[in-house]
């Protein structure tokens with residue numbers, strides 16, 4: 001007998017061991033997320049994927065699906081919470097979409113659009129985070145890091161290099177580069193690494209590429225993130 | 234060095250009038266006037282709050298981001314900054330010569346910008362003064378008044394501007410904060426549909442531009458007493474000129490003439506602009522005062538923009554605009570015209586030229602090409618110069634071996650005109666305000682002189698026609714004597 005749960009009233013099949021977000025993705029139902037990536041172990045940190053299971057909040061990227069679960073996701077209440085989380089991410093870093101080269105390919109921006117975020121709402125922190133341009137092929141612009149740890153996981157689990165790590169606690173958490181100098185140019189990081197491809201925002205960037213692809217012809221210009229993601233990435 | 238009326242002898246005994254902010258100019262400007270008990274004018278200064286912080290802000294940023302980022306400098310002519318930065322970065326990436334398609338697409342974008350900016354300035358911001366008079370009823374002296382009294386003129390103003398914005402949209406990708414130009418070329422060409430859409434309208438855009446020249450020519454020549462002398466001062470003038478000395482807004486070499494039209498320098502490669510131009514800092518103003526080194530601070534300042542360009546070039550390459558240029562030069566009588574209000578006439582000649590060039594470009598199939606990018610040997614330093622709607626615009630960058638900007642210097646058009654605008658308003662203050670009871674109409678005369686230069690004061694936007702004007706007469710201790718305001 002196949003296993004199922006309901007998500008916003010829809011019956012979703014799953015196999016044992018799958019998380020809610022995995023099963024939903026397979027069934028073509030989008031649940032907003034930032035730190036989740038189907039190819040990596042879940043991190044459960046951004047909380048964008050929060051749903052209500054039998055009335056209680058939980059992260060759908062870490063929660064295993066169980067038969068008969070009643071899951072709510074696309075509700076006014078939950079989306080309002082997701083919107084607030086997104087707004088906090090916008091003010092914590094320096095995100096200026098009109099001059100960001102990731103604009104149109106950025107999951108944070110696309111998620112903000114998806115959630116109908118009209119403004120950052122909170123006061124900006126305006127942190128001072130200089131870029132690391134020491135690597136010949138890749139630029140790190142820490143201004144936009146949302147601490148999803150995808151690069152950490154990709155570098156460690158796929159590339160076997162451990163180039164990145166999250167350091168500090170709470171609001172002081174930040175991304176560091178594992179080199180004595182702390183500079184990317186002093187690691188064995190390479191443009192072909194998986195870790196160079198996974199950043200959902202505009203931190204890890206191929207150098208000298210910039211605006212080669214016009215705004216208007218980019219990933220989320222063509223389809224909103226809800227479609228772009230469920231169609232498989 | 235002190236200029237007449239720049240600094241009063243005993244400011245502590247004088248009353249102060251501030252026009253803050255100046256209305257119908259783009260951005261934030263303020264004029265202060267010091268008067269004595271008999272309303273005699275002792276000091277007049279135009280203060281411009283310029284966003285110099287920007288040069289600091291882009292230090293440490295990767296160079297390829299700059300053409301998009303610099304557009305934040307200015308909500309009205311972002312395309313000028315976009316292109317001037319791109320030209321500087323062409324030098325950095327070693328793109329000595331762009332592909333024909335890239336150069337033409339950028340030129341199209343720029344001339345679209347010229348058209349929309351000149352149309353905006355003339356029809357929305359200045360036609361109220363020119364059509365109704367400088368001290369006409371203030372409730373009528375705005376674009377709404379023009380729309381009521383001259384509906385056809387107002388409508389054309391709107392459509393000319395819209396067309397220019399459309400040209401920008403298809404070349405830059407967006408109407409504001411476009412990304413079309415990238416170091417070494419452009420990232421998109423035109424589709425056939427986009428081109429055909431523009432071709433549909435361009436012929437009447439050219440025709441309306443011709444009529445706009447005639448309109449301002451008539452206004453000017455009907456009242457030579459006013460138009461040839463209002464706010465007049467003599468100065469050097471400077472601009473880029475293209476091949477064979479053609480009027481060229483996108484590319485060329487630097488040429489400067491003295492007040493009699495004699496060449497000061499010519500054919501100057503703008504990579505070396507800092508050998509001929511220096512910027513002076515004065516304690517009372519945030520905006521610097523550039524001057525031509527060989528002449529010195531005192532007399533080396535100059536004007537830029539339409540009046541400088543149209544008189545600096547040898548000829549204009551398009552027939553209708555060239556015809557109008559000749560009429561203008563004939564009217565001036567063989568010597569350079571220095572009257573600030575002649576900016577309007579020359580601005581409309583330029584708008585006509587922009588429309589004609591757009592028409593020519595739209596018939597060029599290079600616009601549809603996919604050959605858009607070149608690169609070459611990487612350089613550490615580059616200068617990009619463009620003739621923006623308001624005048625010569627300089628962008629200068631140094632980039633380190635990690636591709637990060639280490640130095641930026643910008644001289645914007647309005648800075649180039651800084652001393653010139655100050656001179657114009659001092660002349661007006663002396664001629665119209667001196668010894669009289671200050672009224673709103675009289676103060677508007679000051680603004681008319683500033684607006685002739687089309688300053689883009691802090692390069693910030695505001696809702697058009699909504700900018701409030703506050704005038705305060707304050708005594709020497711700062712106490713309010715009298716205030717006038719409009720909104």
Ligand code: SF4
Nearest residue numbers: 145146148149151199
């Ligand atoms: S650099 Fe990108 S991938 Fe790495 S933690 Fe920051 S946001 Fe995530």
Ligand code: FES
Nearest residue numbers: 033046047049061
């Ligand atoms: S996607 Fe689940 S917590 Fe980030």
